Amino acid sequence: MFRSRTPVLLIAALLAPALIGLVVFRLYPVALAVSDSFFNMVRGQQLFVGFDNYLSLLSDRTFWKSMQVTFWFNLLINPIQIALALGLALLYVQQFRGVTLYRVLFLIPIGVSLPTAVIIWRIMLTQDGLVNGLIGIAGVPAQPWLTSESLALYSIIAIATWKGISYWMIFIIGGLQTISPEIYDAARLDGVKPWQRLIFITIPLLRPTLLFVLVADVSINFLLFAPIFMLTQGGPADSTNVLMYEAYKSGFIFGDMGRAMAIIVVVVAILLIIVAAQFKLLSGREARQ
Amino acid sequence: MSARSGQPGKALSLGLKHLAYLIIAFIFVLPLWWAIVSSLRPNSAIFADIFPFTPKALLPAPFTLEAYTGIFERGFGLIIANTMLVALVTMAAGLIVNGAAGFAFAMFDFKGKKFILSAIIISFMLPFEAIALPLYTVTQQLGWLDNIAALIVPSVANGLAVFLFYQFFSQVPKDYAEAARLDGVSWIDILLRIYVPLSLPTCISAALLLFIFQWEAFLWPLLAMPSQQFKVIQVGMAAFQQQYQTIWNQLFAVSVITALIPIALLLPLQRYYVQGLAGAGIKG
Numbered sequence: 001m002f003r004s005r006t007p008v009l010l011i012a013a014l015l016a017p018a019l020i021g022l023v024v025f026r027l028y029p030v031a032l033a034v035s036d037s038f039f040n041m042v043r044g045q046q047l048f049v050g051f052d053n054y055l056s057l058l059s060d061r062t063f064w065k066s067m068q069v070t071f072w073f074n075l076l077i078n079p080i081q082i083a084l085a086l087g088l089a090l091l092y093v094q095q096f097r098g099v100t101l102y103r104v105l106f107l108i109p110i111g112v113s114l115p116t117a118v119i120i121w122r123i124m125l126t127q128d129g130l131v132n133g134l135i136g137i138a139g140v141p142a143q144p145w146l147t148s149e150s151l152a153l154y155s156i157i158a159i160a161t162w163k164g165i166s167y168w169m170i171f172i173i174g175g176l177q178t179i180s181p182e183i184y185d186a187a188r189l190d191g192v193k194p195w196q197r198l199i200f201i202t203i204p205l206l207r208p209t210l211l212f213v214l215v216a217d218v219s220i221n222f223l224l225f226a227p228i229f230m231l232t233q234g235g236p237a238d239s240t241n242v243l244m245y246e247a248y249k250s251g252f253i254f255g256d257m258g259r260a261m262a263i264i265v266v267v268v269a270i271l272l273i274i275v276a277a278q279f280k281l282l283s284g285r286e287a288r289q
Numbered sequence: 290m291s292a293r294s295g296q297p298g299k300a301l302s303l304g305l306k307h308l309a310y311l312i313i314a315f316i317f318v319l320p321l322w323w324a325i326v327s328s329l330r331p332n333s334a335i336f337a338d339i340f341p342f343t344p345k346a347l348l349p350a351p352f353t354l355e356a357y358t359g360i361f362e363r364g365f366g367l368i369i370a371n372t373m374l375v376a377l378v379t380m381a382a383g384l385i386v387n388g389a390a391g392f393a394f395a396m397f398d399f400k401g402k403k404f405i406l407s408a409i410i411i412s413f414m415l416p417f418e419a420i421a422l423p424l425y426t427v428t429q430q431l432g433w434l435d436n437i438a439a440l441i442v443p444s445v446a447n448g449l450a451v452f453l454f455y456q457f458f459s460q461v462p463k464d465y466a467e468a469a470r471l472d473g474v475s476w477i478d479i480l481l482r483i484y485v486p487l488s489l490p491t492c493i494s495a496a497l498l499l500f501i502f503q504w505e506a507f508l509w510p511l512l513a514m515p516s517q518q519f520k521v522i523q524v525g526m527a528a529f530q531q532q533y534q535t536i537w538n539q540l541f542a543v544s545v546i547t548a549l550i551p552i553a554l555l556l557p558l559q560r561y562y563v564q565g566l567a568g569a570g571i572k573g
Contacts, residue, residue: 010476011393018390019405021446026412029423036426091310098307105314107559108321111552113505115523116544119530120320123327123335123537130323133339133346162320174567216414223418226507230527244418251422252512260422268419275414 030268037261053262063263065238066246069153070222070267073242077157077221082213084161085168086206090198092169093176109166117163118230122146125155146231149239156227156240164220168213175209176202211282215275222271243267321548322347328356328541335537356538360529365543368525369550375440375521376503382445383499384492391454392480396466406455413448418508425512439513440521444503450495453565457491458484493558494565504551522547 037053039046057063092103109117124130125145132142145155179202187197203210225244228234234241234249243263251260327335329349338346394406424443425434433439461484469479485492507523517524526543533539555562 006397006399007476008399011397011399014389014393015405017386018446018451021386021442022409022412022448025424025427025443025446026415026420026448029420029427032426033420033423036423088313091313094306096303096306099310102310102314104556104559105318107555107563108317108552110562111501111555112321112548113507113523113551115505115507115527116547117320119526119540119544120324122530123540124320124323128336128340130319130339130346133342136340137342162316166317170563170566171569173563174569177567219414219419220416223416225418226523229508230530247422248508257422257426264419264422268415271419 033261033264033268036257037265038258040258041255049258053258054266057259057262057266062238062241063243063246066241066243069238069240070242070244073153073157073224073240074218074221076154077160078214078218080157081161081164081168081217081221082210085165085213086172086203086210088165088169089172089176090202092173106169107166109163110170112163114160114163114226115230117159118227121155121159121162122231147236149236152232152236153240156231159227159231160221160224164217168217171213171216172206172209175206179205207282211278214282215278218274218278219271222267222274321545324541324544324548325349328538328545329353330538331355332536332538335541356542359536359539360542360546363529363539365525365529365546368520368522369546371519372504372522375437376500379441379444379503380496380499382441383447383450384496386445387447387450387495388454388485388488388492389480390451391456392458392484394451394455395458395461409448409451411448413452417506421508421512424509428513433513435514435516435518437519440503440506440510440519443509444499444506447495447499447502449569450498453491453495453498453569454488456568457488461487490561491565493561497554497558497562498565500554501551 038048038050040049040053041047088106092106112120125132127142127144131145136142143151146152183201183205184197187201192200223244224242225248228240228242228245229248232240234245244267247260247263247267250256250263323346326347326349329352330337331351331353334351394402428434428439428443431439433442465483466479469483474482503521505523506521507527510521510524511527514520514524517528520528526547529543530540
């Protein structure tokens with residue numbers, strides 16, 4: 001490129017605002033979370049407590065229950081969302097008359113923010129709401145979707161999935177567009193069936209995209225907060241009390257920032273381990289194009 | 290997946306296809322549709338026609354606009370204006386800041402470029418929620434709590450937007466810039482006269498990204514504005530929900546307005562949004 005006359009000052013001026021912003025508002029908070037987790041507020045004084053906040057989490061039953069909820073939630077929601085997003089993307093890229101209208105409709109949940117989706121679904125899921133009315137057609141009795149310990153978490157999964165899959169679909173569409181049609185033509189000549197095509201051609205070739213979606217989706221769902229805050233506040237009986245909500249409660253309701261930061265650090269550390277594992281397991285095996 | 294066998298078979302498969310698409314589209318549209326319909330009904334009629342279910346439940350009858358006048362009487366107009374202000378300022382500043390950085394990464398080679406770029410990519414993979422709590426402490430240290438700056442400034446620098454611009458500017462042939470440099474055109478002019486006009490589609494996808502990010506922000510404004518003197522829409526909506534639990538039609542009206550503004554932006558510009566994000570996914 002222009003190595004001989006690199007305008008250093010110009011580069012610095014162009015980069016500075018973005019880099020300073022990212023350092024101050026992304027990097028520094030991470031460092032601060034780690035350092036704050038070693039302190040406790042005692043009568044307005046920050047008191048260094050070392051690993052105490054972490055050690056007390058070890059014997060903290062609310063924390064472990066919350067960890068369990070977080071993992072169960074993620075083990076369900078991520079595979080469900082990715083499988084549905086893949087299916088939706090395969091429908092989106094089909095070409096036939098009238099498909100444009102469906103494409104627009106598929107994108108609608110992207111415009112509906114998660115809090116909005118939550119409010120609408122909350123009313124739809126009330127005892128005499130629309131969902132119970134619709135299942136009533138089939139003779140199914142009304143269900144306490146959000147107020148029962150056994151259903152609340154699954155209702156939240158359904159709401160977040162409704163809201164999320166259109167967004168993930170977009171990335172998968174991008175991946176599908178990179179697969180050359182000639183591969184499919186060759187497969188058709190060889191008499192490959194559609195389901196074989198999906199499993200042996202499309203999914204392997206989509207691997208980089210699916211990996212990206214998996215990592216990004218897990219990161220969001222691991223830290224999901226708004227629906228729990230708005231719908232259940234962790235209840236009933238802590239059945240939806242994910243770690244992110246437990247941290248919020250700790251810091252902003254009980255005023256224990258040290259514990260809150262320790263939980264956040266643990267959550268982000270677990271998340272990083274999961275992401276690293278996903279990269280190792282999924283990206284290595286096959287050559288990336 | 291088209292079966293190219295004879296006319297009747299084709300018609301049947303096309304019919305089944307439309308049916309499948311219709312069912313899926315119905316699930317996507319139903320909540321918003323019901324919200325719109327219910328926001329146009331009087332509060333007493335929200336749950337009418339549901340038990341037993343009749344299709345009339347999906348029509349706005351009896352029709353009234355009282356829910357909309359009601360929410361504006363409760364000051365929802367100000368909340369919308371607040372959110373617009375935050376989103377538009379973030380968008381404008383974000384385009385300049387992230388566009389400039391993307392340009393620098395694409396045009397110049399310098400020490401540590403690879404490292405900084407990968408750090409930026411990691412930064413956008415980490416959701417905002419992860420740093421919201423510690424960011425609260427940063428904001429406290431800056432003295433910005435309850436200040437609108439706390440809502441705008443932290444969201445201006447956006448790793449994904451930098452990446453979108455970097456990706457776009459790298460694809461522009463370097464000949465343009467080289468020729469202009471030989472003619473003695475300054476870098477700033479090259480950026481403003483050649484690259485900015487070329488990058489209009491990327492500007493649109495980055496602008497949508499920044500706007501929607503702010504429009505949907507919930508946890509952060511909740512934390513950064515503890516006194517809630519200055520309310521943005523998602524927080525205002527959540528508060529409304531807790532305060533007026535059973536004024537269903539107004540709750541729906543609030544949700545409809547909150548949803549329709551980004552949808553009105555997205556539908557005409559969906560091509561840019563889809564292309565922008567889809568491209569980022571492939572590289573990421």
